[in-house]
Amino acid sequence: MDTLSHVPPGFRFHPTDEELVDYYLRKKVASRRIDLDIIKDIDLYKIEPWDLQVKCKIGTEEQNEWYFFSHKDKKYPTGTRTNRATTAGFWKATGRDKPIYSKNTLIGMRKTLVFYRGRAPNGQKSDWIMHEYRLEANDRLHA
């Protein structure tokens, strides 16, 4: 793949949570240039998990993890609830969000989601797991 042509042989994309948030996500949000176009933009709610594999392929190797950027889709234009449904099913959060630190500073959070086929509140749980990373704003109001 073209984007990998300037990474030397022997290197694999195995980013840490800190690198994903502090480098890739932070740059993306600030619309700053990312050295290597390795993380694709997709609309996660217009794509089924099993179709991600083709769109988010890195190089020629077998992968069982894929990375992508996607915008959050609001359920209602004025609301804060997130719509995580695709045509075939929906993504549902599971467990607690995990804090991501750089040294001792909280820089982001990681949410884990599971894909269910069908429609909430029913649906059939699948083996597809997704981690959603978000930046944690460090601007605080003290009073």
Next chain:
Amino acid sequence: MDTLSHVPPGFRFHPTDEELVDYYLRKKVASRRIDLDIIKDIDLYKIEPWDLQVKCKIGTEEQNEWYFFSHKDKKYPTGTRTNRATTAGFWKATGRDKPIYSKNTLIGMRKTLVFYRGRAPNGQKSDWIMHEYRLEANDRLHA
């Protein structure tokens, strides 16, 4: 580390045997330029295994594998036997050499060695393991 400054964040050096032989070793033997000076030259028989960690460090991360180039040292100037002794001990081959293929072509062999403290034929086996890669010449004489 300087050599890693042009590898994008999130990439780790996890080469396959095929990449080590077909790219890194083949270029080294042919004195051709290697994109990234990630594999250091050392004299393996002048260095103890526990001192490799500092010399062959990649980046800032914890490593438990190190990569290096080293010349074979002949036991006697006219002989073919290899001297694999250091000051504190010696490297001893174990098991069978493993063939390395690129597609269906044999391109090299991988020898596994274990470090023993002391002097052969005695010496105390350690947990240090080394893989020695060599090119397999594909020039054959047919008659």
